[in-house]
Amino acid sequence: MNINAHSIWSDIQKIHNSVPLIHNITNYVVMNNTANALLALGASPVMAHAIEEVEDMVSIARALVINIGTLSETWIEAMQKAMQKAHELKKPIVLDPVGAGATPYRTATAQKLIETINLTVIRGNASEIYSLVGEDTQTKGVDSTQQSEFAIEAAKSLAQRNKCTVVISGMKDLIVNADQVIQIENGHPLMAKVTGMGCTATALIGAFLAVNTDAFIASAHATAVIGIAGEIAAHQATGPGSLQIHFLDALYKLKKEDIEEKLKFYKI
Template sequence: MTMEKTLWQQVQLVKQKSPLVHNITNFVVMNNTANALLAVGASPVMAHARSEIREMAHIAHSVVINIGTLDEYWAESMLIAAEAAHTMQKPWVLDPVGAGATSFRDQTLQRLLQYRPAVIRGNASEIIALANINTTVTKGVDSTAQSNEAIDAGQILAGRYNTIVCISGETDIILNSKDQFFIRNGHPLMTKVTGLGCSATALIGAFTGVAEDKTLAVASAMSLLGIAGELAAKESPGPGSLQMLLIDKLYNITEEEFTAHLKIEQK
């Protein structure tokens, strides 16, 4: 089976299974994240109250933890969710937003990592900082490095935590202890819409929640978002319409569009 066909099957699997994705994410992106998940056929839930987290994680297919608007209450909620997912052997995805920017973020991330996320997705600066806590300064949530500069750091994280690492950028790089995928889809206008990286993390949560091969699930989720953004940008005069059209394209993308535009390389 071709790579295009394999990844498209993952897209269809999400529509068929409609996985429940438990998100503890940031205030900025909740609405966008939920809409992106609904558009691909998943079912989002945003829950961070400590009294219900374990129950929610129990019924969810996967858990997504995004530290974008971190505070002390949410940090503890995230730790409960990560521990619950780990104990129940459910995939959970970590988005280390702003890793390296403050000691609070770094300390929270160190505690979260002990529960071994199935996937870590971040930009190059965040991945580098996560592999070298307290030695790298990031520029908030914006990357100051190119994705290929973070490959070594990604390999360190993959080996240290037995996880899949997704480095977002002009080229998205997905790696585990033995494989590397390079995805060259997307459009520069996507960087002008807040939270698309967070949407990528949520989609990874949906795809890994139903797939047996988690690495291919990550590749499929990132390919889908990149292609949808690429196609939406053709009709978008600016970031506002891109956001709307991208959600539409996540919903109505065809197999022909997906396979014709996919740009992926495995090494």
């Protein structure tokens, strides 16, 4: 399946027109970054992790973003409750297994969440994705020790087993499902110097899932958009601090022509 500037722009317009509410159960580090990125894209973010309200919140949301970045037992319970409700209501769910492969607790939690119900999309870096299939790898805290290609077979088996789309991010981004792989080569190395860029990619996938029922295409669109906005921002930034500001502005001001000019993807 193909993506192009037109198909990406069409999803962005749907986000602008319908302003989908995106329910995030995410980590303390990135709550502000991902809420601002969703707003800049045109979506409506809410961060809600209290076990008492997650079912009500997911009921009014168009997509659920689950991120294990700063996890604890009560949060995991809330995540499972929200996921079950989302599944019941046929709402898309995207998981970010932050730090899976760094500690046994994170790996086991991510695996437990994957087994809870069928997720729509899983997005992580290569070390995180590799760890989810039970392979022995070391994630360096939240950072990958591997290139994206390293986790491609793991991603394929994860996608096949769980009937979902898997996104491996890094210098190259790979969008994987049971029978196809797209490689996106947008982005900039400076993005890895800002915390929460991966989490932002996951949150933006949530927004695209809200307007596009094809999870593979929605994931590719979101991944291309964050990469292109990152490239534009990096050209204006003088370091990681200004990159963050320029990234939000680039996302907010993104034009179809920017996508036409910069989109770099290959089917592999």
